[in-house]
Amino acid sequence: MREVAERAGVAMSSVSRVLSDHPDVSPRMRRKVMEAVHELNYQPDILAQALRIGKTLSVGFAVSDIANPVLAEIITGAEKRLRAAGYSLLLTNSEGNAELDIEHISLLERRRVDGVILSLVDEHHPDVVAALRQLACPIVLVDRDIPDGVTTRGASFDHALGMRAATEHLLELGHRRFALITGGPERPARERRQAVEETLANVPDAEHTAYPGGFSVDHGRRAVLEILAQDSRPTAIIAGGNMLMEGALMSLREAGVRLGGDLSFVGCDDLAVAELHDPPIAVVRRDSFAVGDAAAELLLADLEPGSNADAPREIVLPTEFVARPSCAPAPR
DNA sequence: ACGGTATGTGTAATCTTTGT
DNA sequence: ACAAAGATTACACATACCGT
Missing domain, CATH: 3.40.50.2300 (Response regulator)
Structure with missing residues (x-):
């Protein structure tokens, strides 16, 4: 900055004013300073600015x-x-x-x-x-x-909004036995699970099992293995997270389960994998x-x-x- | 509209004092 | 004499403020 000031033949403070758009700058001064700035290819040091203005x-x-x-x-x-x-x-x-x-x-x-x-x-x-x-x-x-x-x-x-709609849709299709694969203690997991459970609570013959664990592909995989091993399988699985969905779909494919037939499936987040899957996967979408x-x-x-x-x-x-x-x- | 100058920042290097 | 603790300064830079 000192070199710029020397080159332009002005004070450092004037260089500062020009570069920080201070109102007290004449067009002539601006031109002189900017010329020197370009000639020297000067770029203000953000670290030094941070030091001075107290913001990084x-x-x-x-x-x-x-x-x-x-x-x-x-x-x-x-x-x-x-x-x-x-x-x-x-x-x-x-x-x-x-x-x-x-x-x-x-x-x-x-x-x-x-x-x-x-x-x-x-x-x-x-x-x-x-x-x-x-x-x-x-x-x-x-x-x-x-x-x-x-x-x-x-x-x-508002995770509850989409989850309620998904659960109601499955209920309308006649499903009564649900499995919910969900995350850990964080808000989205809690809200999604709560929405499903509250919706099902209004339906006398509906039952569900929750599989809490964490938002990982691996948990989705293992939860589905556990679900498929049961004597009386659920007819609908809801995967409460996109990575859970991914893991769940892996296990379902390995087990040869054809979705939409014996088993209905709802995932989370409208990723390419959901739309491109055969059959396409219903999801709770968000922006x-x-x-x-x-x-x-x-x-x-x-x-x-x-x-x-x-x-x-x-x-x-x-x-x-x-x-x-x-x-x-x-x-x- | 401009120039001059003091100021502020956090750390490391350097200098000074104190203690044994 | 030497170590440790304490105090000061260098560093690199941009900007706020004051004076003209």
Whole structure:
């Protein structure tokens, strides 16, 4: 910057004003400075700027499992919005391990990110909650409960909406014995399971078994093996997560089960695999890009005071059930 | 509309004091 | 004399503020 100032024959402060769009700049000054900037190929040092203005213009995004394609979409949505606002994304992956979440929260803090977006492995983990409580920067949780005593915003889905519709659809097709493969303690798993169980509670002869475990392909695989080994098999399986769906479909294929005939199946998230599967898989669909975008918007409301002061504390987006041939009338 | 200058940042390197 | 602890400064840069 000093070299630019010398080359342009002006003061460093003038260079600063030109580059940060300060109003007190004449066209002549702007021209002189920009000329020197181009000649020297000068680019402001973001680290030095951060030192000076106390902001790094970076946002941390702690992801529970980066292998989950839905999270890739959420990140895409968030990054696009943040980039437009001049922020860069710093990504961490916790590989489904809550301990890593804790490490990443403090790591992002030490990296002086201006705010964080968190898709936590387990938002009820006491140490995670403690870490959130002492985190000073603005926080947005993606599709997680907001723990007590933590001031954060949230961008979530109404999982119950799509799950209720899916369950009702299966009931209308005559199904009464359900199996629900679900995740761990996090909000989407809890909400999906609750929606299914509440819907079935209104139907006297309906029964169901839940297979909680975690959002992994492997759990989906094992749960289906367990389900198929039963004496009185369920006639409908609901996989409460896209990776669970993937694992479940693997086991079903290996077992030679033809979906839509003996067994109806509902998965989660409208990934290519669901539509391209034979038969196509009914799913509960959601707009993951939109929730990423919403999370970024909420965070920006905190990062840029005055921009959107009356932003809501929480944004909840809908989910919808998409009926496809993997659901068929129950065998009699 | 401009120039000059003090300021702030966190750590590592360097210098100074203290203790044994 | 030497180690350890404590204090200061260098670093690299951009910007806020003040004065003209």
